[in-house]
Amino acid sequence: MSPHDGARAAEDWLTLRRAADSQARDRGASGLLELLMQHLEAHGAHAVVVVDVGAGTGANRVYLQARLPWPQRWVVVDVDPRHLEHPDHGDATRVEAEVATVGHLLADLAARETDPVVLTCAALLDVLPTAELEALAGAVLRHRVPALLSLTVTGHVELEPADPDDDLVRRLFDDHQRRRACAGPEAAAVLTALLEAGGARVRSAPTPWVLDADRSHLLRRWLDERLAAAVEQAIASPDPADHLRALTAWHRRRRVQLDSGGLAARVHHVDLLVLPH
Numbered sequence: 082m083s084p085h086d087g088a089r090a091a092e093d094w095l096t097l098r099r100a101a102d103s104q105a106r107d108r109g110a111s112g113l114l115e116l117l118m119q120h121l122e123a124h125g126a127h128a129v130v131v132v133d134v135g136a137g138t139g140a141n142r143v144y145l146q147a148r149l150p151w152p153q154r155w156v157v158v159d160v161d162p163r164h165l166e167h168p169d170h171g172d173a174t175r176v177e178a179e180v181a182t183v184g185h186l187l188a189d190l191a192a193r194e195t196d197p198v199v200l201t202c203a204a205l206l207d208v209l210p211t212a213e214l215e216a217l218a219g220a221v222l223r224h225r226v227p228a229l230l231s232l233t234v235t236g237h238v239e240l241e242p243a244d245p246d247d248d249l250v251r252r253l254f255d256d257h258q259r260r261r262a263c264a265g266p267e268a269a270a271v272l273t274a275l276l277e278a279g280g281a282r283v284r285s286a287p288t289p290w291v292l293d294a295d296r297s298h299l300l301r302r303w304l305d306e307r308l309a310a311a312v313e314q315a316i317a318s319p320d321p322a323d324h325l326r327a328l329t330a331w332h333r334r335r336r337v338q339l340d341s342g343g344l345a346a347r348v349h350h351v352d353l354l355v356l357p358h
């Protein structure tokens with residue numbers, strides 16, 4: 082088993098979430114993108130090199146490529162070689178590597194490239210071990226690159242209607258995210274503290290998913306994935322039986338609400354923009 086197995090993402094899940102991700106970023110983080118563009122313009126950008134870490138099947142590239150007003154060269158990095166084969170990576174340079182190596186990649190690009198380099202990721206930080214957050218912060222600070230780090234889960238979820246066992250599910254899910262020495266829902270705060278301690282300026286913007294009857298496929302899948310993680314966490318706890326009973330009943334109630342179109346969720350994320358001083 083590879084140390085990254087827990088962080089791997091199914092391709093159909095990445096496809097399913099794309100529209101909600103784009104909507105969340107357009108609604109919540111267009112101001113951060115505008116600031117990034119102003120920063121690059123002030124530094125004389127006529128073209129940019131964009132490094133996307135944890136690039137998956139290319140959703141971040143598809144999103145940003147259409148919104149950045151310059152010619153771009155992309156370098157996409159992922160530990161999963163199957164994702165790197167996805168056609169949405171287009172003519173990007175594909176690098177099978179972990180986030181911890183991004184410092185070497187930035188050093189290499191700094192030696193070869195005259196255009197500004199931008200680092201980006203989406204839906205990545207909360208699945209990274211804290212040691213990789215430290216490596217990422219170190220690379221951003223050392224190479225003084227701007228970074229747009231999107232769609233990090235915060236752990237805050239609002240379900241309508243509320244259910245007495247939402248809190249149990251949240252605790253189990255969040256603890257599941259914290260396994261393998263990951264910061265999970267604290268990832269954005271941990272990374273922000275590391276970057277600010279190193280002198281970078283970090284801005285944030287909320288990018289919640291709004292999941293209702295119009296996004297019922299994603300809502301159903303999100304609910305099932307949330308339950309699966311909570312169950313895995315409950316099984317590993319010292320006294321799983323009560324938790325498992327409560328989880329099964331919670332899921333049954335939620336599925337009934339879903340089937341009747343009577344369930345909505347607001348799943349909170351945060352986007353970060355890091356600008357070197």
Ligand SMILES: C[S@@+](CC[C@H](N)C(=O)[O-])C[C@H]1O[C@@H](n2cnc3c(N)ncnc32)[C@H](O)[C@@H]1O
Nearest residue numbers: 088090135136137140159160161179180203204
């Ligand atoms: C939730 S997916 C997000 C993919 C893509 N950014 C998107 O928005 O659709 C997280 C991605 O990060 C990759 N990943 C997880 N841990 C990693 C690590 N330590 N180094 C590099 N990639 C990693 C996974 O293989 C997966 O493709």
